[in-house]
Amino acid sequence: MALFDLSLEELHEYRSASTEPEDFDAFWSKTLQEAREHDLDARFEPVDTGLATVDVHDVTFAGYGGHPVKGWLKVPAGAQGPLPLVVEFIGYGGGRGLPHENLLWASTGRAHFVMDTRGQGSAWGGGGGTADPVGGAPSYPGFMTRGLDAPENYYYRRVFTDAVRAVEAARSHPLTDASRTVALGGSQGGGISIAVGGLVPDLVAVAPDVPFLCDFPRAATLTDRHPYREIGLFLKTHRGRTQDALRTLSYFDGVHFASRATAPALFSAALEDQTCPPSTVFAAFNAWAHEDRTIEVYDFNDHEGGGPYQEAAKLRWLRSYA
Numbered sequence: 001m002a003l004f005d006l007s008l009e010e011l012h013e014y015r016s017a018s019t020e021p022e023d024f025d026a027f028w029s030k031t032l033q034e035a036r037e038h039d040l041d042a043r044f045e046p047v048d049t050g051l052a053t054v055d056v057h058d059v060t061f062a063g064y065g066g067h068p069v070k071g072w073l074k075v076p077a078g079a080q081g082p083l084p085l086v087v088e089f090i091g092y093g094g095g096r097g098l099p100h101e102n103l104l105w106a107s108t109g110r111a112h113f114v115m116d117t118r119g120q121g122s123a124w125g126g127g128g129g130t131a132d133p134v135g136g137a138p139s140y141p142g143f144m145t146r147g148l149d150a151p152e153n154y155y156y157r158r159v160f161t162d163a164v165r166a167v168e169a170a171r172s173h174p175l176t177d178a179s180r181t182v183a184l185g186g187s188q189g190g191g192i193s194i195a196v197g198g199l200v201p202d203l204v205a206v207a208p209d210v211p212f213l214c215d216f217p218r219a220a221t222l223t224d225r226h227p228y229r230e231i232g233l234f235l236k237t238h239r240g241r242t243q244d245a246l247r248t249l250s251y252f253d254g255v256h257f258a259s260r261a262t263a264p265a266l267f268s269a270a271l272e273d274q275t276c277p278p279s280t281v282f283a284a285f286n287a288w289a290h291e292d293r294t295i296e297v298y299d300f301n302d303h304e305g306g307g308p309y310q311e312a313a314k315l316r317w318l319r320s321y322a
Helices: 008-013 024-036 155-171 188-199 216-222 229-237 242-250 254-258 278-287 308-318
Strands: 043-047 054-062 068-076 083-089 111-115 176-186 205-209 265-270 293-298
Touching (some): 008 278, 054 155, 068 155, 083 188, 111 155, 155 188, 176 188, 188 205, 216 229, 216 278, 265 308
Parallel strands (some): 083 111, 176 205
Antiparallel strands (some): 043 054, 054 068
């Protein structure tokens, strides 16, 4: 598809119309406080993968509600540490996969923590292994409308809390340097990294690629591609609930987390991206509070974004931070 969103000049000026809840900070403070009442109980079990250059640990830690969440910790073989830490979050429908699937960051001499996404991991890649034991009200198939009836019940309240706890779990390992922690991810993983950037105050860098979960009011009406379309299809059946749905989503909008960011950021956007339209990405980028922020733009790409070119850009960029 050719360009369908705002021009690049307009994108740099665009601001979201998403309304920030008055109790946004109180909501997240209470949510994280409740999660921390459970022992983090981070466990790291060495795994024999057959890899010669990377050591792998199978990780379990307590996320939202004390629920067990899985992850991988990958470090250069024989590393003594402490190592700069990259915490990565996964795209929609994917899980932590198999240990050998993603060796890029451990190959740079950094510790690499990959968080499994609760309830997901059955759409692509090597799968996931983290359940989401919380029930919810009726929803449209997918994850976007689970618990949409109230912010307290919404699915991404659990996921974002898991993500903050994942940073804490990764930092607890003796091979990692907590003072040099980076959060990154693509699509849903990019959206989660933005949330972490607004909830964890001492990261050194955040790198969201073509991020999802940003500027819900525009995204839900601009694109008919899933996953955002799940919202519209839910409201197509549940007529008259639009404002209630938008109120719930406002507690999870990347735009509001971005306005609280305290670390440098490298974003990426693709101008033909119908899954995460560029204006929704720029909405979060333009709201990013830290003055050290930049965005790579890929003119003729869809949701694949920069792919290996963006990986190369991150490799260069992160040298200055971790």
